[in-house]
Amino acid sequence: xxxxxMGPTVTGxxxxxxxxxxxxxxxxxxTELARRAELPLTTTHRIVGELARSGLLxxxxxxxxxxxxxxxxxxxxxxxxxxxRDAALPVLQELYAATHENVQLAVLDGTEAVYLERVSGPRxxxxxxxxxxxxxxxxxxxxxxxxxxxxxxxxDEVLAAPLRRFTRYTVTDPRRLRRALADIRRDGYxxxxxxxxxxxxSVAAPIRDRTGRVVAAVSVVAAAQTDPRQLIAPVRAAxxxxxxxxxxxxxxxxxxxxxxx
Amino acid sequence: xxxxxMGPTVTGxxxxxxxxxxxxxxxxxxTELARRAELPLTTTHRIVGELARSGLLxxxxxxxxxxxxxxxxxxxxxxxxxxxRDAALPVLQELYAATHENVQLAVLDGTEAVYLERVSGPRxxxxxxxxxxxxxxxxxxxxxxxxxxxxxxxxDEVLAAPLRRFTRYTVTDPRRLRRALADIRRDGYxxxxxxxxxxxxSVAAPIRDRTGRVVAAVSVVAAAQTDPRQLIAPVRAAxxxxxxxxxxxxxxxxxxxxxxx
Numbered sequence: 001x002x003x004x005x006m007g008p009t010v011t012g013x014x015x016x017x018x019x020x021x022x023x024x025x026x027x028x029x030x031t032e033l034a035r036r037a038e039l040p041l042t043t044t045h046r047i048v049g050e051l052a053r054s055g056l057l058x059x060x061x062x063x064x065x066x067x068x069x070x071x072x073x074x075x076x077x078x079x080x081x082x083x084x085r086d087a088a089l090p091v092l093q094e095l096y097a098a099t100h101e102n103v104q105l106a107v108l109d110g111t112e113a114v115y116l117e118r119v120s121g122p123r124x125x126x127x128x129x130x131x132x133x134x135x136x137x138x139x140x141x142x143x144x145x146x147x148x149x150x151x152x153x154x155x156d157e158v159l160a161a162p163l164r165r166f167t168r169y170t171v172t173d174p175r176r177l178r179r180a181l182a183d184i185r186r187d188g189y190x191x192x193x194x195x196x197x198x199x200x201x202s203v204a205a206p207i208r209d210r211t212g213r214v215v216a217a218v219s220v221v222a223a224a225q226t227d228p229r230q231l232i233a234p235v236r237a238a239x240x241x242x243x244x245x246x247x248x249x250x251x252x253x254x255x256x257x258x259x260x261x
Numbered sequence: 262x263x264x265x266x267m268g269p270t271v272t273g274x275x276x277x278x279x280x281x282x283x284x285x286x287x288x289x290x291x292t293e294l295a296r297r298a299e300l301p302l303t304t305t306h307r308i309v310g311e312l313a314r315s316g317l318l319x320x321x322x323x324x325x326x327x328x329x330x331x332x333x334x335x336x337x338x339x340x341x342x343x344x345x346r347d348a349a350l351p352v353l354q355e356l357y358a359a360t361h362e363n364v365q366l367a368v369l370d371g372t373e374a375v376y377l378e379r380v381s382g383p384r385x386x387x388x389x390x391x392x393x394x395x396x397x398x399x400x401x402x403x404x405x406x407x408x409x410x411x412x413x414x415x416x417d418e419v420l421a422a423p424l425r426r427f428t429r430y431t432v433t434d435p436r437r438l439r440r441a442l443a444d445i446r447r448d449g450y451x452x453x454x455x456x457x458x459x460x461x462x463s464v465a466a467p468i469r470d471r472t473g474r475v476v477a478a479v480s481v482v483a484a485a486q487t488d489p490r491q492l493i494a495p496v497r498a499a500x501x502x503x504x505x506x507x508x509x510x511x512x513x514x515x516x517x518x519x520x521x522x
């Protein structure tokens with residue numbers, strides 16, 4: 001499906017080949033790459049060879065291809081989220097140093113939350129996300145904080161689709177979820193209590209740009225037996241602090257909706 | 262120069278366009294992009310349009326293009342450095358929590374150090390690098406630690422080229438630098454005392470894979486008046502801890518040398 005949607009141009013094929021890589025497909029043989037991108041092996045061979053010569057892909061000792069350090073470097077220094085991550089990182093570190101729990105930063109992309117940063121140490125509870133991960137917005141703390149402040153069209157789209165039940169605590173009834181979103185807007189924070197994994201809960205708060213628009217959310221994820229009320233003040237303080245540190249002219253846009261690969 | 266080296270194929274043009282982005286060129290108009298990639302405006306227009314449709318590039322309100330969240334996501338989850346960053350991050354957080362100084366993780370790429378992670382808080386000294394930054398290896402703490410353990414050919418190449426003088430403390434004499442590298446191998450750590458900026462010093466130690474090969478380096482960067490000796494033990498302990506956390510079959514390769522864009 002990845003390749004078919006990209007159209008028949010060479011640029012589309014390059015995009016299909018890059019889009020074939022993800023967490024569970026981080027290193028692939030030419031054959032695997034061709035299959036995932038739905039491209040002929042000869043085409044794949046030719047394009048991948050060129051991408052490897054430019055450093056965008058790299059070949060390992062086993063002959064498998066991976067995303068190259070050069071492409072990671074380009075994406076790390078120039079993605080539209082750089083300003084946000086730069087503003088947030090010191091605050092996230094302090095929030096981690098104060099709580100020793102997982103700290104996360106996420107933005108909305110379409111109807112999903114994309115995790116930009118995760119700060120966590122060896123003592124923190126197990127957590128499924130990391131930088132670059134994507135999760136539906138209806139269940140996690142940051143997801144709920146982002147969804148509560150998303151444009152109405154995005155909320156309607158999320159609420160109209162089937163809501164995945166991660167645990168028996170996940171709210172999957174659209175009316176209950178809509179009420180929860182209203183509470184989040186009123187309270188200024190979101191609590192996801194065992195709605196992603198039964199071992200953990202999270203408390204999240206929205207980050208706003210200078211115009212007051214919500215552009216991201218920050219959360220602490222802690223063990224399920226933690227009292228979430230003790231996390232509300234530090235998480236909200238961190239969100240306010242990050243909001244103040246955002247550059248005036250920001251490139252941050254939580255509501256961009258690029259076509260999916 | 263960027264475009265000319267890529268050859269005339271469409272894949273080469275895509276690589277040239279992506280490679281045109283960096284920290285100081287994070288958002289560009291079509292005209293700027295065409296100039297940086299050395300491509301005709303019509304070609305740039307067509308390729309950039311396709312890259313934007315696939316989410317690899319994004320267009321901001323001002324009509325300028327940036328690296329898309331989708332490309333950042335692919336690079337973040339699938340780059341060959343993922344295993345290393347996953348192993349290192351909790352240790353880096355703890356090292357930051359213990360010192361409240363800048364903590365860095367870097368690998369060797371060709372004859373340069375590429376910074377994969379930087380952990381720093383509001384109280385840390387000013388620092389010029391961030392994730393995705395690149396620096397020559399002869400002056401910084403991580404650079405020296407990496408260079409000391411690099412293949413002889415890499416050391417010879419670095420020592421044969423002119424060595425940039427960042428400050429009056431930067432060692433630029435090849436013979437002195439060669440002796441410093443021998444000391445680093447003997448001692449197990451590197452100290453860069455005001456060799457990058459006069460306001461800071463750094464202490465670095467090598468990270469090894471299961472075969473004992475140095476694949477990365479970790480450092481603490483602190484204010485120049487800090488006694489570097491007090492940082493040696495925590496930095497070396499962190500390096501050992503990260504080395505132990507590396508997966509047995511690692512994709513980490515500090516010595517890959519992709520062709521430059």
